[in-house]
Amino acid sequence: MNDSPLVSIVMASYNHAEYIGAAIDSVLAQDYSNWELLIVDDASTDSTREVLIKYADPRIKPYYFSINRQDHPRNYALKIARGKYVAFLNSDDLFLPGKLSKQAKYLDSHSATGAVFSHTKCIDENGADHQSHPLQELFQQPNRTRHEWLRWFFHYGNALCFSSAMVRVSAISLDSTSWFNPSLIQVADWDLWIRICLENEIWIIPEHLTATRVLPARQNLSADSVSNRNRSQLEIPSVYQNFFSRSALTEANEIFPELHDLLPCDSTVWRHYLICYFASCHGSQELRRIGYQEMQKLLSDDSTVELLKEENPRLMRNFFLTAASAGLQPQAEPTHWVFYVPNETGAYGEEYAHGFWREFDRQTVSFSIPKPSHPGSIRIDPSDEPITFQLRGLRIYSQLTGEIIWELGADTFNQLMVSRKVKFTQKNNYWIFHSRKPDPHLILPDLDFPNIAGKWLDFEMDLTREIDL
Known part of the structure; x- marks a missing residue:
């Protein structure tokens, strides 16, 4: 009998017939055998189904949507996942040898860790190394505490490879919507990492255990394109709402250690206001806009304004002038x-x-x-x-x-x-x-x-x- 915990591998697929076979083969080649691979095909119009039916391994479980985006593919899989841990794999990426065994072993021995990631290497459409790609360096992150990660996410955005993640199911609420926000496409993983770090530590195994495929002609979902930029501009404000949540404001002094010296008085309202201030000073126009919009919401409440004005009588003048x-x-x-x-x-x-x-x-x-x-x-x-x-x-x-x-x-x-x-x-x-x-x-x-x-x-x-x- 296999005593190792079951790992549910979740793969969403759309028109990746050329690559999905290699992705599945990389799972089959793992030295860890207690897994299930839940593949949700999002109404592909290529030969993806023909590729999938060639696999007879009962651990591989394909599901097919008849309408693209009729449901969130990953959330759909997560509702039926049976594993203690969940790993994610994009249908054009690869697991490298030892990926599942090393990450499951780490989670088994570190109960306070909610998710474990790895370094990753970039490959091109033919599977050749693509070490010059910027993602290669971005995904070689050092380990940080969860508060340090939250600070990083606030100032710099995502820096964790999606296909390198293995998450402890108990680190996420049983409510399926607590996994991926169904309204997000471009930044859903970043949003999830922030929510995990608000409650749990994470860890990066400093080995190349994942290969991320970088496709030509902006074919990747994360590629820089007009449609992706438009979606990101709509979605990013939703992600930053995590930093104004009750749990984030409770731990604001740990996420932003400089608050210790900057707070006129240590209250939730002042923490909220100063996080808005940090955003409003950022080099990213997008984050500055979020900071001022959140500050405007905060200052729309008369009682909040009166509390802040006790320490800052110039509050509203400053807000109008800086905005x-x-x-x-x-x-x-x-x-x-x-x-x-x-x-x-x-x-x-x-x-x-x-x-x-x-x-x-x-x-x-x-x-x-x-x-x-x-x-x-x-x-x-x-x-x-x-x-x-x-x-x-x-x-x-x-x-x-x-x-x-x-x-x-x-x-x-x-x-x-x-x-x-x-x-x-x-x-x-x-x-x-x-x-x-x-x-x-x-x-x-x-x-x-x-x-x-x-x-x-x-x-x-x-x-x-x-x-x-």
Whole structure:
């Protein structure tokens, strides 16, 4: 009698007659025999059925849809899966030798692990190694704690190979919809990994136990195409809702360790608000939009606004000003602003930098940064590229009190310094900041930040982009 736990292998198939036989053969070649292979063919129009009927092994169980997408193929299989563990295999990918045995052994001996993955190698349509493909490097991830993975998923997206996954069934709710969101196609696996990590640790076996096939002419479901980009833009906001769930907000301080020093008070509302803030500062326009949309929902509740305003009376002004310059339109071309804060090293390092993306023409632009813990000067880099703008005002506020700490004026103009590549001149009641070279910067005067109330500073700059020099 086979004492090893049953592994249910779930394979969804659509028009992969050319590759599905090799995928099945890679399962049959495994040194682990206690498995069932549930193949759900999603109404293929090629010869997939003819390929499948050639396999007589009773462990291979094909199911056929008459209408494409009449049900979610993987969820359909998962409803009838009998295994203690579930492995996934795309119908054009391969399991490499030892894949099932090594992953099942790991899950058997690590009860706190909800899923185990592996490194993967890329192959082309003919099965030859395709090591130069970017996925080859992306899927060679190190191990991280579940909180570190959640942080990675938030900032960078998915980096785990779908066909390398083996999941403990008990790590997922018995409700079948808790496996794959049926409304998602492009990012359903990423969504699942996040939900697993909200409750369980995961592990990567650092061996090539899976082969991912990269097909030509954008034939892969994950390929960069107009249809896939459109679907992704619709689906990604749903995935990010996981980070605003009750379980994510409960563990927000572990997912985002910097919250310990940034929270004016440690409450669910402030955690929620600052996760929105992290998203709103991101280099991805898509994530910035999600951050502001989620922030808008949060601030639509009067009681929530009043709670936040106790620590930030400038809350709504900041929201309206930052949203207006966040570069959220598809055709936007925002510049990358970076604020470098003083620190114990005395140097302006990237670890002490706060980045923002801002688009402006003629308006007041706002920035909020954590208050520096050391006295000194803040350096502002308004662009990675050459830039020219008219500056009509610059004010620094204590976010807690709303009071002005420092303001640019005729009597404070000489307190500023600029890099050699910048020409900074005063004209009547405004100033011109002009640089023909990249990475210009402006250095503010020394301030005694530890003695300023609160944990945050707000900056307002009255800017005009189009000017005559």
